[in-house]
Amino acid sequence: MNELCTDMGFVNFNKYGEQLCGDHVEIVSPEEKLTVMVLADGLGSGVKANILSTLTAKIISTMMANSLTVEDCVETIAATLPVCKERQIAYSTFTVIRIADNHDAEIIQYDNPPVILLRQGKNFEYPKTVQTIGGDTSSGGPSSGQKTIYKTRIKLEEDDTLIAMSDGAVYAGVGRSLNLGWRRENIITFVEGVYNREYTAKTLSSLLLDKCYSLYGGEPGDDTTICTMKIRQRRPINLLIGPPVSPADVPKMMSLFFSKEGKHIICGGTTSALAAKFLGKPLETGLPLHSDPEIPPTAKISGVDLVTEGILTIHKVLEYARDYIEGSGAYVQWSAGRDGASEIARLLFEEATDINFYVGKAVNPAHQNPNLPISFSIKMRLIDELAACLKEMGKRIKVSYF
Structure with a gap:
C-alpha cells in the first residue's frame, strides 16, 4: 500500500x-x-x-x-x-x-x-x-x-x-x-x-x-x-478477536486476516491458540515481562506482531480511546506502558491509519461464569464502541464478523 x-x-x-x-x-x-x-x-x-x-x-x-x-x-x-x-x-x-x-x-x-x-x-x-x-x-x-x-x-x-x-x-x-x-x-x-x-x-x-x-x-x-x-x-493494522461461530470457518477467517498487509494483533486465548495452530507455530506464554494487576500478560506467536488477552485488554483500550478523544489525559500511561492494552493503543491511535477488525461471534464458555462481568453482548459492544472511537479519530475502519 x-x-x-x-x-x-x-x-x-x-x-x-x-x-x-x-x-x-x-x-x-x-x-x-x-x-x-x-x-x-x-x-x-x-x-x-x-x-x-x-x-x-x-x-x-x-x-x-x-x-x-x-x-x-x-x-x-x-x-x-x-x-x-x-x-x-x-x-x-x-x-x-x-x-x-x-x-x-x-x-x-x-x-x-x-x-x-x-x-x-x-x-x-x-x-x-x-x-x-x-x-x-x-x-x-x-x-x-x-x-x-x-x-x-x-x-x-x-x-x-x-x-x-x-x-x-x-x-x-x-x-x-x-x-x-x-x-x-x-x-x-x-x-x-x-x-x-x-x-x-x-x-x-x-x-x-x-x-x-x-x-x-x-x-x-x-x-x-x-x-x-x-x-x-497509510499504515494498516489488523486486529483479530474471538473464534468464529462455526469451527469450519476458522481457516477462512485466519486466511483473510493474515493475507492483509500491515501489522497483526490477536486478542484472546482461544483465538491465539487457533492462530498458532493455523500458522503451525507454538504459542509462547512464559513469564510476563511486566506486572499489572488490571491487564493480563501478553504472549508470543512467531509471525504475529502482538498477542494479548481478549475482553479485559480491549476494555482498557476503549477507556484509553475515550480519553484520547476527550483530551488524552492518560497519554503518559499508555504511551510508555509495556502491557497489552498500552501496546494496542499505541498501534491503533498513533501508527494506524486503516484498521481492519476480524471479530469471531462464537460465545466463549469461560464468559458464561456468573461471577465474571462479561457476556457476549458486552464483547460486541466493546468492539462497536472502539471502532466508533477510532473512526472519530479519523481512522478508516472495517469490521468483518465470522
Whole structure:
C-alpha cells in the first residue's frame, strides 16, 4: 500500500472560569479523498462565542465541502450570525483548510493567526494572496464591513504538517511569563524543536496546547485551540478477536486476516491458540515481562506482531480511546506502558491509519461464569464502541464478523 492520507487531530481548552469553549472545529469529508477543516473563533468567550463559532464552522464547512466560493461563505455568515450589541459586529474569525487527493491544499484565513506549514520539520513560508470581501465601497473609501481574506493554494508533500490555531495561542503568557504574548516566530521555534516525523497530528497538537497552558500559568486568559493536519503514508493494522461461530470457518477467517498487509494483533486465548495452530507455530506464554494487576500478560506467536488477552485488554483500550478523544489525559500511561492494552493503543491511535477488525461471534464458555462481568453482548459492544472511537479519530475502519 503506497497511498497517502490526511491525518488530523485537534485539542483545546476553555478560557479560565468558562464552561464552554468559544472556539469550534468542524471536519467534513464529503468524498473519500476530500477533507475540509474549519477552525472558528467566536467573538468574546462563553456561550455567545460558542454559538458564533459553531454556526460559523458548520456553515463554512458545509458550503466549502459543496464547492461553493469563500465569497458565498462570508456573505452567508454575515447574513446569519447575530450582531454583538457592544461592538456592532457579527462575525467569528476562521481558518479553512481544504485538502483534495491528500495533495492539493487550499488555505483560507480570516483574522486567525496564520497557519504554520512544516516541511521536513522546518517552517515553510507559503505564498498568500489577499482578497477583500463585503462592505459598501461606493463612497470610494474603505468600508467597515470589509473583510480581508488571505488565500493560498499549494501542493503538499509527504509529511507536510499544517498547524492552525485560534488567537489564544499567541496571547499565551501575556501579563505573566511574556510581555507581548507568544509570538508566531516563537511558536514556530517551539514546534520545530518538538517535531518528530513519527508524531501524529493529535500528538503535535497536544504538545503545542500543553505549552500554551503552561504559559498561561494554568489559568488561560482566552479559549485556545490547536488543529493539525499531516500528510502521511497509510499504515494498516489488523486486529483479530474471538473464534468464529462455526469451527469450519476458522481457516477462512485466519486466511483473510493474515493475507492483509500491515501489522497483526490477536486478542484472546482461544483465538491465539487457533492462530498458532493455523500458522503451525507454538504459542509462547512464559513469564510476563511486566506486572499489572488490571491487564493480563501478553504472549508470543512467531509471525504475529502482538498477542494479548481478549475482553479485559480491549476494555482498557476503549477507556484509553475515550480519553484520547476527550483530551488524552492518560497519554503518559499508555504511551510508555509495556502491557497489552498500552501496546494496542499505541498501534491503533498513533501508527494506524486503516484498521481492519476480524471479530469471531462464537460465545466463549469461560464468559458464561456468573461471577465474571462479561457476556457476549458486552464483547460486541466493546468492539462497536472502539471502532466508533477510532473512526472519530479519523481512522478508516472495517469490521468483518465470522
